[in-house]
Amino acid sequence: MDALLTVTNLHKRFGTQAAVESISLHVAAGDVLGIIGPNGAGKTTTIKMILGLLEPTSGTIELLGGSSNDASVRNQVGYMPESPTFYPYLTGQEVLDLAGALFRLPKDVVAKRSKELLETVGLADAANRQLRGYSKGMLQRICLAQALINKPAVVFLDEPLDGLDPVGRIRMREIIIKLRSEGTAVVLNSHILSDVEQVSTHVLMLDKGTVKAFGKVSEVVPSGKTLEEVFMQTLGLIPEHAEHPKKKSR
Amino acid sequence: MKLRHPLTPAWAIATATFRESIRDKFILGITAVGVLITGLSFTTGAISLDQGTRVIQNTGLTAIFLTTLFITIFTTTSSMSRDTERRALYFLFPKPVSRAQYTLGKFLGASILLSTTLWLMTLLFAVGYSAIDRSWTGYSSILTTTLFAWMEMELIAGMALLFATFAAPLNAALYTIGFTVIGHSFVVLQEYLARQDGSESTLKLVDALAVVLPNLEKFSVRDELLHGLGLPTIWIVGTVAYAILYTVFLVFVAARMQRQREV
Numbered sequence: 001m002d003a004l005l006t007v008t009n010l011h012k013r014f015g016t017q018a019a020v021e022s023i024s025l026h027v028a029a030g031d032v033l034g035i036i037g038p039n040g041a042g043k044t045t046t047i048k049m050i051l052g053l054l055e056p057t058s059g060t061i062e063l064l065g066g067s068s069n070d071a072s073v074r075n076q077v078g079y080m081p082e083s084p085t086f087y088p089y090l091t092g093q094e095v096l097d098l099a100g101a102l103f104r105l106p107k108d109v110v111a112k113r114s115k116e117l118l119e120t121v122g123l124a125d126a127a128n129r130q131l132r133g134y135s136k137g138m139l140q141r142i143c144l145a146q147a148l149i150n151k152p153a154v155v156f157l158d159e160p161l162d163g164l165d166p167v168g169r170i171r172m173r174e175i176i177i178k179l180r181s182e183g184t185a186v187v188l189n190s191h192i193l194s195d196v197e198q199v200s201t202h203v204l205m206l207d208k209g210t211v212k213a214f215g216k217v218s219e220v221v222p223s224g225k226t227l228e229e230v231f232m233q234t235l236g237l238i239p240e241h242a243e244h245p246k247k248k249s250r
Numbered sequence: 251m252k253l254r255h256p257l258t259p260a261w262a263i264a265t266a267t268f269r270e271s272i273r274d275k276f277i278l279g280i281t282a283v284g285v286l287i288t289g290l291s292f293t294t295g296a297i298s299l300d301q302g303t304r305v306i307q308n309t310g311l312t313a314i315f316l317t318t319l320f321i322t323i324f325t326t327t328s329s330m331s332r333d334t335e336r337r338a339l340y341f342l343f344p345k346p347v348s349r350a351q352y353t354l355g356k357f358l359g360a361s362i363l364l365s366t367t368l369w370l371m372t373l374l375f376a377v378g379y380s381a382i383d384r385s386w387t388g389y390s391s392i393l394t395t396t397l398f399a400w401m402e403m404e405l406i407a408g409m410a411l412l413f414a415t416f417a418a419p420l421n422a423a424l425y426t427i428g429f430t431v432i433g434h435s436f437v438v439l440q441e442y443l444a445r446q447d448g449s450e451s452t453l454k455l456v457d458a459l460a461v462v463l464p465n466l467e468k469f470s471v472r473d474e475l476l477h478g479l480g481l482p483t484i485w486i487v488g489t490v491a492y493a494i495l496y497t498v499f500l501v502f503v504a505a506r507m508q509r510q511r512e513v
Binding site (some may be wrong): 055068084105 | 251252259260262266269270330336337338339340341342344346347512513
């Protein structure tokens with residue numbers, strides 16, 4: 001299948017510090033790429049470069065056949081940033097109206113789409129409340145809704161499961177799986193490896209800005225092992241053939 | 251699907267900025283204090299013998315302009331940094347929104363806020379003023395003074411916006427206040443140098459600075475109007491053109507500066 005996103009040999013340096021080194025990846029329609037790695041691994045920096053928010057030091061990024069700086073490309077992209085608080089005095093509905101206006105979508109389309117999305121993320125009852133009254137989980141959900149207002153072909157989710165209660169996590173996983181079934185490409189960053197393993201078709205493991213593993217989940221995670229075990233072993237946190245401490249105690 | 255007008259994103263950012271500001275209790279508090287001080291100006295008339303209406307106009311309009319000035323500088327300089335702190339830029343810039351549209355939206359948001367504050371307070375003041383003076387001269391003086399102050403505030407908002415693109419909010423506010431004070435000092439400085447028999451080169455330097463830096467004294471027409479002096483049409487046209495061109499220039503430079511920033 002044709003790749004919607006192709007990243008080749010991407011590098012980013014902040015002064016003398018290398019944040020990302022030689023990352024290459026590709027994502028096709030209906031793929032869910034889970035990017036995992038410890039703090040400072042370069043996950044968010046990679047996403048920001050793909051979205052054109054940071055200038056790469058070197059390397060190429062092709063998103064939807066063009067550059068992420070093109071308005072025509074951005075029209076088909078959604079982004080849910082990490083820990084959003086953006087406009088505390090706007091209501092959930094107003095945030096979605098604003099997002100729709102930024103895409104220049106007609107008002108009736110925004111109204112219809114925002115109603116659907118508020119239902120999907122479970123915020124229909126809180127649509128007219130200001131964001132400053134939202135819990136962290138509600139902020140995550142309204143942020144997801146704004147990322148989907150334009151029915152994007154590729155959506156980037158930065159720590160989408162952070163701050164959600166168990167029900168919120170299940171709902172978020174269901175939304176990601178639904179997006180996948182509709183042919184939307186999803187790129188997500190997360191520390192919650194069990195959820196990444198459940199929803200992703202592909203996984204990119206980063207450590208200190210370098211790729212430790214990239215491929216289909218079935219290729220990266222051998223049968224009988226979990227993504228968490230592979231992650232811990234790859235990063236040298238437990239020996240290659242040792243059992244995961246959690247498994248042992250069971 | 252027919253997309254909305256290309257300026258829709260800028261207008262959407264402007265209305266969001268305005269809503270955010272108007273719902274902020276701090277701004278409402280400042281406006282309430284401004285209204286209170288403006289109301290108190292009516293008591294000054296009683297203690298100023300036969301100059302009552304002039305004193306009321308002077309103190310009332312000064313209170314209105316200072317309130318608007320404070321709100322303009324505070325909201326414009328803090329609005330951009332808040333967008334960074336609250337990660338609103340990550341919400342905006344992955345969407346098809348250019349830095350120029352963002353800067354224009356921020357300026358328009360500040361502009362709507364300062365216009366609302368200034369004209370609402372002036373309207374309240376004019377209603378109160380009608381109880382003591384219903385002459386056309388009085389209303390005309392209030393209206394014209396406010397119109398010129400409005401142009402000045404727009405220019406100051408442009409200045410604050412420009413400083414906010416590269417400085418922290420407090421520094422940007424201080425720079426704006428500094429340039430506002432300088433902008434009102436050229437005439438005084440020119441008169442002082444003329445009296446002191448200043449050298450030709452110094453006078454030329456001050457004249458040149460008055461052209462390059464914002465000359466805000468152009469917008470102070472209160473004294474002329476209070477003393478019944480008319481404003482020449484050519485001068486009015488020149489001042490309006492100056493305000494528009496200078497403000498557009500400031501917003502343009504702010505947009506260019508914004509383009510250089512990494513999020």
